[in-house]
Amino acid sequence: MNVVWRKEWINEYESPWSVFEKLALVNLTDRNEILKVLGSTHVKNIKHHIGDNQRELLQLNGFNVERLHQTLDFNLQEHNNKIIHSLITPFSELYSSWEHWFHPDLHWCSQCMEGGFHSWLHQFRLFDECVFHDLKLNHVCPGCRSAIPFLLSNRQLKHAFQCKCGHAFSNFHVSSWNEWRSPDQMNPDVLRWLQANQASMMTSNMQSKWIIHAEHCNLKRLVKESPEAIKVFHSDDSLHRGDYFSNRFQKELLRVISGTVQRVVERLFQDSLQNHQHCITQLMELRKSNEAIEFPEICPFAYAYVFWRKSILKEEHFYGYNSLRTTLISDAEPLIIRDLLEYFSDQVFSYQMKILQRLDARILFWILEKLVMQFSENFFCTWLEIAGKRSKEISVPSWQEIEKMRDQSFPSVAFKYNFDESSSSSSIEYYHLSKNESILNKFECPYQHESAKADIQSMISYMPQKVAMLIMNNPSDENKMLQKTVETYVKKLNF
Numbered sequence: 001m002n003v004v005w006r007k008e009w010i011n012e013y014e015s016p017w018s019v020f021e022k023l024a025l026v027n028l029t030d031r032n033e034i035l036k037v038l039g040s041t042h043v044k045n046i047k048h049h050i051g052d053n054q055r056e057l058l059q060l061n062g063f064n065v066e067r068l069h070q071t072l073d074f075n076l077q078e079h080n081n082k083i084i085h086s087l088i089t090p091f092s093e094l095y096s097s098w099e100h101w102f103h104p105d106l107h108w109c110s111q112c113m114e115g116g117f118h119s120w121l122h123q124f125r126l127f128d129e130c131v132f133h134d135l136k137l138n139h140v141c142p143g144c145r146s147a148i149p150f151l152l153s154n155r156q157l158k159h160a161f162q163c164k165c166g167h168a169f170s171n172f173h174v175s176s177w178n179e180w181r182s183p184d185q186m187n188p189d190v191l192r193w194l195q196a197n198q199a200s201m202m203t204s205n206m207q208s209k210w211i212i213h214a215e216h217c218n219l220k221r222l223v224k225e226s227p228e229a230i231k232v233f234h235s236d237d238s239l240h241r242g243d244y245f246s247n248r249f250q251k252e253l254l255r256v257i258s259g260t261v262q263r264v265v266e267r268l269f270q271d272s273l274q275n276h277q278h279c280i281t282q283l284m285e286l287r288k289s290n291e292a293i294e295f296p297e298i299c300p301f302a303y304a305y306v307f308w309r310k311s312i313l314k315e316e317h318f319y320g321y322n323s324l325r326t327t328l329i330s331d332a333e334p335l336i337i338r339d340l341l342e343y344f345s346d347q348v349f350s351y352q353m354k355i356l357q358r359l360d361a362r363i364l365f366w367i368l369e370k371l372v373m374q375f376s377e378n379f380f381c382t383w384l385e386i387a388g389k390r391s392k393e394i395s396v397p398s399w400q401e402i403e404k405m406r407d408q409s410f411p412s413v414a415f416k417y418n419f420d421e422s423s424s425s426s427s428i429e430y431y432h433l434s435k436n437e438s439i440l441n442k443f444e445c446p447y448q449h450e451s452a453k454a455d456i457q458s459m460i461s462y463m464p465q466k467v468a469m470l471i472m473n474n475p476s477d478e479n480k481m482l483q484k485t486v487e488t489y490v491k492k493l494n495f
């Protein structure tokens, strides 16, 4: 086959996806044909169905790499490796395989696509906007809402740059090659970040690492900001590998996390909840004026606090605790973000093992405190957002909805861990995207007038255990009625 191609058609940071679309366009061919011509011996011997792992674009496993190099007059594999490394090296060893870092479906920028350009930086999970145009990326066809697999495959595509449904991502014809262009300029912050990665790849001893969670890291925005905090740790008597897994250390970890939640509670009572202590007592102690009437209206701030606390600590009931104190004492009361914290801990731990062969617990605790603090505050605001409506309805979200609220509240963060070998000190940079919207003034508390505090003080607490005792002593109709009211009320507010 005589292939029409010029190596100038391949741009910096371009992904093989648009390279092959261009190849298909100018040669009036499709993706299966390309794979047949440029495929490995193994692929050529496949008679019928060529599977997806021969079509993948990260390693180009299904290709005869030499043939591909000759045909394109360009080493596409090396080009791929270089870009992928500069994107993922800063997170060294976070995932064992490349696939984790890139979306399995095509993500693209409509403006870049107009020039026939698709980039690895669109496909990379940590960017949700085009780093050239700041536009939100597409991940489904605007015509039929289908996802396009990031593969060399005809499955969801018709002609070059065209979806099966007929929607054209770009209006090209066979001789459009002179309309192809790469975007002019990359976002300067991202460019700086990329260049720094490339530079540190040159030096053999990698001494910094980014610690992140792919779902909670808007990298493009995070690298723009300067760190919110930087903390330097000088070397210290640190712990051994086995200590990390010991019960003693895990208890210490729990103590640190628990202490941080308690600090958030204290901060909430100093600021937003200052005037709602009595409202919280009323709800947490199930107080009302007498056994015959309904429970009084719930103050939205009390609602937010009580259910924030129940969900964050995974407490069994919302009532009956000391409103000002929280303790996570055992595995029986795990924090709602325990999995995420373990995920971050493990990264810190494995990096420290790599560079120090020891564990510096101070660094780990500092990072976890930041995460718990920020999450807890965000999560409180998320509860507050629904508190107005829900407190009037006397209802709570389902556990599934609460998990969604949790994911939404986990902050977009990144920690850059720098290790200086000569002084054997570490500095940790903390990056965090703040939301900065105050919703505290949106709600009104029904108990702010002078007499309200005294009223609540004089109310009687009707906790389920106490009501059960009442019935044991006197199984009257009134008491049974009371028990029913309490049970219904508690049930409505249970999750």
Ligand SMILES: [Zn+2]
Residues within 6 Å of the ligand: 109, 110, 111, 112, 113, 130, 131, 132, 133, 134, 135, 183
């Ligand atoms: Zn773009």
Ligand SMILES: [Zn+2]
Residues within 6 Å of the ligand: 141, 142, 143, 144, 145, 146, 163, 164, 165, 166, 167
């Ligand atoms: Zn479509």
Ligand SMILES: [Zn+2]
Residues within 6 Å of the ligand: 275, 276, 279, 299, 300, 301, 302, 445, 446, 447
């Ligand atoms: Zn209140």
